[in-house]
Amino acid sequence: MADTSTGQRDLFLCHAWDDRKGAALDLHNLLIGLDVTVWFSEMDVPLGTSLIRKIDKGLARSRAGIVLVTPALFQSLNSDGIASQELSALLATDRVIPIVHGTTFDELRKVSPLLAARSGLTTSDYGSLDEVATKLADTVLLDEDQLV
Numbered sequence: 001m002a003d004t005s006t007g008q009r010d011l012f013l014c015h016a017w018d019d020r021k022g023a024a025l026d027l028h029n030l031l032i033g034l035d036v037t038v039w040f041s042e043m044d045v046p047l048g049t050s051l052i053r054k055i056d057k058g059l060a061r062s063r064a065g066i067v068l069v070t071p072a073l074f075q076s077l078n079s080d081g082i083a084s085q086e087l088s089a090l091l092a093t094d095r096v097i098p099i100v101h102g103t104t105f106d107e108l109r110k111v112s113p114l115l116a117a118r119s120g121l122t123t124s125d126y127g128s129l130d131e132v133a134t135k136l137a138d139t140v141l142l143d144e145d146q147l148v
Contacts (some may be wrong), residue, residue, distance in 0.1 A: 009039040010140045012062035014086040016072035023101055023129065024068050030133035036140050055086060064095040066136065067115060070102050074111050091115065099132055100124070 011031065015024035020042050028040045039058035045051055059065070067073070067087060076083040090096040091114050098120035100108060109116035121132045 007057070007061045009037040009058070009062045010064070011036060011136070012039045012058055012065040012086075012090070013041075013068065014065055014083055014090060015068040016070060016076040016083050017081065018072035018076070019068060019070050023070055027066075027068060027099065027129050027133060030130055031137060034133060034137035034141075036133075036137045051082065052085075055082065056089075059086070059089050062095075064097060064140070065090040065093070066097045066099050069098050069100045069108050069115070069120075074103070074107070077111055087112065087115065097121070097136070099136075101129065101132075 013024060013028055013031075019025075024040070025042060028038050028043070031038050039062050041051070041055065041058075044058060045054045065086075067090065073083055077087065096115070096118055098105075098108065098115050098118055100120060100122035102123070104124070105116050105120075105122065121135055123129055123132055126132050126135060
């Protein structure tokens with residue numbers, strides 16, 4: 001498990017702005033409940049601070065990144081929103097896991113072939129975000145050395 005006293009996190013959660021109070025918050029809460037430390041903008045960016053700088057630090061201090069792929073993320077990527085910048089940074093590493101929710105890998109492939117080529121999880125295969133979070137937690141907590 002990452003050391004949160006130093007700002008280290010197990011996972012960085014990349015998501016669309018429109019998902020911040022829905023699926024992204026749900027996934028964050030599920031992972032936290034499973035003892036996974038997660039960098040999440042809704043919790044980690046205090047009012048009055050630079051969002052981009054906080055994201056940059058969050059990316060640097062996370063062992064891996066998850067990208068919550070939803071229809072809202074597709075819209076955000078098409079408009080070159082902040083999620084697009086996060087995704088670009090994550091794709092430059094070997095530490096990114098797509099989590100497909102409410103859409104498909106085929107749809108993702110049309111928007112981001114590089115992300116779709118990564119091994120990931122889909123709620124349609126696992127039944128719910130809860131099951132996906134459990135699989136992620138098992139991977140993160142059991143394979144700590146592989147995510148570094």
